[in-house]
Amino acid sequence: MAKTIHTEFLVIGSGIAGLSYALKVANHGKVILITKASEDESNTKYAQGGIAAVMYEPDSYEKHIADTIACGDGLCDPEIVRFVIRESTERVQELAAWGAQFDRKEDGNYQLAKEGGHTEPRILHHKDITGFEIERALLAQVNAHPNIEIFDHHFAIDIITQHHLGIEVNSRTPDIQCYGAYVLNTNNGEVDTVLAKITLMATGGAGHVYATTTNPIIATGDGVAMVYRAKGKVENMEFIQFHPTSLYNPGEHPSFLITEAMRGHGGILRTQDGKEFMHKYDDRKSLAPRDIVARAIDNEMKIRGEDFVYLDCTHLDADDLIQHFPNIHEKCLSLGIDMRKDFIPVVPAMHYMCGGVKVDLQGRSSIDRLYAAGECSCTGLHGANRLASNSLLEAVVYAHAAAQDSIQRIQELDFRDGIPHWDAEGTDAPEEMVLITQSLREVQTIMSNYVGIVRSDLRLRRAHDRLEILWLENEALYKKITVSQKVCELRNVITVAYTIIKHSLARKASCGLHYSLDYPPVKKN
Ligand code: FAD
């Protein structure tokens, strides 16, 4: 039987953003945290390189701020950058106090790594499985808190607004409010109504809008799509970050990441004939920011008609290499690649969504009572390109800001009456799942072919027209069949793909991660 559940705080997503927010608000009311797979499944769990923070001299907030702004290619909001970076030290200390173990040197100080675009080593890490360690520590705290209940295998379909009370809502409606969400319990197929005074969207990324991605399969852009459908503001979706070095292993989906920290450690990119090439593109060579490295690899592969380039770590101290990157070593060995002696084949893959649900300094979205944090949000920190390891940082800083604001507001809010149950009338079990799986593949192919690392107006328009057909087909299907996670995810992937194309078409310039052949980049001094 479908249920109606009341909770002060509804958190959608159990990655770093959702878990850390839940911990912070839990002493001020009941928290229900829903997550669509097992409780630990998230992009967070797979983070390798680490979390950027200013810890010791000669590093400084000013240097980290300057690196972030330089990487963002003129589109970062400087006020937001200063706010996030100045919080970095305190927030990572809090993660450590919650039990996350970051590697230390013999003198007890944190061992800091370097990644592309950073002028100082400032990445705290736990070997090459930092995200796994953070997720472990946060879940241990959350599971021990009496006010937090996790509903795993629960899928948020849509947030509830006035629209569900029959009141017309459009993108110009000034006071759209969020009253909770309709949630599919995938264990029994029932759709529960979860009513909340405050909701946090923390649904992570959208890697599976593309054919190859480093993201786990949960990353289907659900939060962005839900907010877009509810007429909330979504921004900067054209800035899709392709990680330069996912492991080239055809057939493996998602792609396994080869952390940028390996290049920070001295790894060098080479074409298949063994030649270095990054000096042709940027003075920082293999450690240039990601947009530059991914484009350079893409260009070399296209010129040569090759499917991958190599990462060469064979000149590095073998024991040291394995000590720092044991997980990558094990993975490579399982494929017969010994990184001490062999080059690692790598290729760019969709990795991170810089845009998302627009939020202010307190993490408030344009919809009242709805906050967003983490990868599904757009704060202004990343601008046109995210600096490596700034994502976990942004998620904890904004989870904190949103929690502080939520705690201030919770007393003045009440539950909304009269919300109807989920309406399943007129729907039937789907006859053919192939309609869904095939449409998903089609979207991914369109996006990878026409809306990838290098774009043009012609390619974008072609993608737009192809996608429109898929959208119409899927809307018709969605209305006819019993709601399921798969059909909702397809709907969300199509919506997110549409926003990426729409925002890309609107940006008449090459900037950061959005590179268009029709608008060659303007040379900057
Ligand atoms: P996530 O951790 O992705 O969590 C989202 C949660 O929402 C999941 O639990 C998911 O199941 C749930 N969810 C989604 N949709 C629904 C729905 N409809 N209903 C219910 N639940 C839902 N960043 C760094 O800063 N440093 C790194 O070293 C780094 N390495 C990375 C390596 C890899 C392989 C990947 C994929 C990413 C990496 N990133 C890194 C990026 C970073 O991990 C993510 O941006 C960050 O973890 C996002 O955290 P989040 O809490 O916003 O979302």
Ligand code: SIN
């Ligand atoms: C990596 O380890 O290369 C990923 C870091 C990031 O996405 O910030």
